[in-house]
Amino acid sequence: xxxxxxxxxxxxxxxxxxxxxxxxxxxxxxxxxxxxxxxxxxxxxxxxxxxxxxxxxxxxxxxxxxxxxxxxxxxxxxxxxxxxxxxxxxxxxxxxxxxxxxxxxxxxxxxxxxxxxxxxxxxxxxxxxxx
Amino acid sequence: xxxxxxxxxxxxxxxxxxxxxxxxxxxxxxxxxxxxxxxxxxxxxxxxxxxxxxxxxxxxxxxxxxxxxxxxxxxxxxxxxxxxxxxxxxxxxxxxxxxxxxxxxxxxxxxxxxxxxxxxxxxxxxxxxxx
DNA sequence: CGGGATCCGGCTTGATACTG
DNA sequence: CAGTATCAAGCCGGATCCCG
Numbered sequence: 001x002x003x004x005x006x007x008x009x010x011x012x013x014x015x016x017x018x019x020x021x022x023x024x025x026x027x028x029x030x031x032x033x034x035x036x037x038x039x040x041x042x043x044x045x046x047x048x049x050x051x052x053x054x055x056x057x058x059x060x061x062x063x064x065x066x067x068x069x070x071x072x073x074x075x076x077x078x079x080x081x082x083x084x085x086x087x088x089x090x091x092x093x094x095x096x097x098x099x100x101x102x103x104x105x106x107x108x109x110x111x112x113x114x115x116x117x118x119x120x121x122x123x124x125x126x127x128x129x130x131x
Numbered sequence: 132x133x134x135x136x137x138x139x140x141x142x143x144x145x146x147x148x149x150x151x152x153x154x155x156x157x158x159x160x161x162x163x164x165x166x167x168x169x170x171x172x173x174x175x176x177x178x179x180x181x182x183x184x185x186x187x188x189x190x191x192x193x194x195x196x197x198x199x200x201x202x203x204x205x206x207x208x209x210x211x212x213x214x215x216x217x218x219x220x221x222x223x224x225x226x227x228x229x230x231x232x233x234x235x236x237x238x239x240x241x242x243x244x245x246x247x248x249x250x251x252x253x254x255x256x257x258x259x260x261x262x
Numbered sequence: 263c264g265g266g267a268t269c270c271g272g273c274t275t276g277a278t279a280c281t282g
Numbered sequence: 283c284a285g286t287a288t289c290a291a292g293c294c295g296g297a298t299c300c301c302g
Contacts, residue, residue: 012241015166017187021244025237029160035146047284056148058276063285073250084283085282094246101239105232106156110143113152115225119204178264189296194265215263216302 024072028098032057032065037091038106040075041099044090074098155203163188163196165233168222171206172230175221205229 012021027033032054039045039053051062066089069075074095078088091099109116143152158164163185170176170184182193197220200206205226209219222230240247 010238010241012244014237014241015170015184015186020248021241024240024244024247025165026162028236028240029165031157034156034160039146053146055146059285060277060287061275071251071254072247073254074247079284083282085285087284094243097239097243098236101232101236105159105229105236106145107141108228108232109155109159110141110145110152112225112228113143113155116155116203116205117151120202123202123204190265191297192295195295210264214302216265218264 027065027068027072028074028102030065032061033069034102034106036062036065036069037074037095037099037102040089040091041096041103044078044088047087047089050089069095158196158199158203159205159229159233161196163192164200165237167193167196167200168205168226168230168233169237171220171222172227172234175219178218178220181220200226 013019014021014025016022028037035054035057036050039050045053047062047066050066051057051059054062057065066075066077070077073092076090076092076095078090080086080088144150145152145156147153159168166185166188167181170181176184178193178197181197182188182190185193188196197206197208201208204223207221207223207226209221211217211219
């Protein structure tokens with residue numbers, strides 16, 4: 001048996017610069033990726049619904065984010081050739097698993113923000129006694 | 132009981148542009164934040180150990196990342212005034228909880244990369260029939 | 263060893279305008 | 283409605299030099 005630092009013998013290691021899993025992790029946890037997956041975890045949404053839900057995202061970045069997530073197989077795009085066009089985005093089974101974990105992280109953070117904010121105040125106070 | 136889109140009545144909502152939780156989420160899930168927390172989840176590490184473990188990070192970005200995580204109360208910095216100096220970084224209890232969730236996400240992704248890669252090939256093939 | 267300060271190129275991002 | 287195209291700006295991130 002080989003000596004290894006990782007606890008499992010997975011073929012993909014996000015800590016390696018060259019591993020493709022790092023790119024996917026960045027799509028998932030990126031600024032807009034995380035929020036997009038979080039929003040879609042609550043249910044299927046159309047483009048502009050998503051845009052409103054993810055406060056602050058631009059059209060371009062939302063489109064770009066959705067493309068990356070669709071390419072990675074986390075989001076499914078359902079376009080209906082009607083007029084006006086209607087496009088729904090929803091999570092794939094894989095996307096749902098990822099979003100589940102992401103949501104656990106987000107809720108953990110949201111629930112502990114008081115501690116975070118308190119820590120920030122302590123940190124800042126200690127560094128800025130008398131400017 | 133109020134009608135709400137969110138499933139819980141938390142005071143912090145990461146979907147709002149102005150909520151401080153969004154900033155913390157970005158520190159945690161940011162390019163280097165996620166990998167740094169992941170690395171520290173395996174145990175306490177010194178600056179340059181961390182630098183080697185998180186393949187590709189520069190001194191500046193690692194320092195910057197560690198400051199943000201320390202300020203948010205996720206990482207504890209233990210400096211020993213020896214010569215040469217020795218500084219150890221370790222997760223706080225709060226940081227451990229966050230890292231736990233993060234690790235679940237990372238391992239989920241690493242374990243499903245074959246699906247992701249297959250999806251990418253399908254996506255690319257469908258868009259590039261004959262350049 | 264463990265950083266801080268500075269410079270600077272380029273990728274990411276945000277407006278805006280346009281299309282189907 | 284659901285995007286694409288274009289372009290300028292700005293911040294990210296790397297390289298370098300420095301210090302305790």
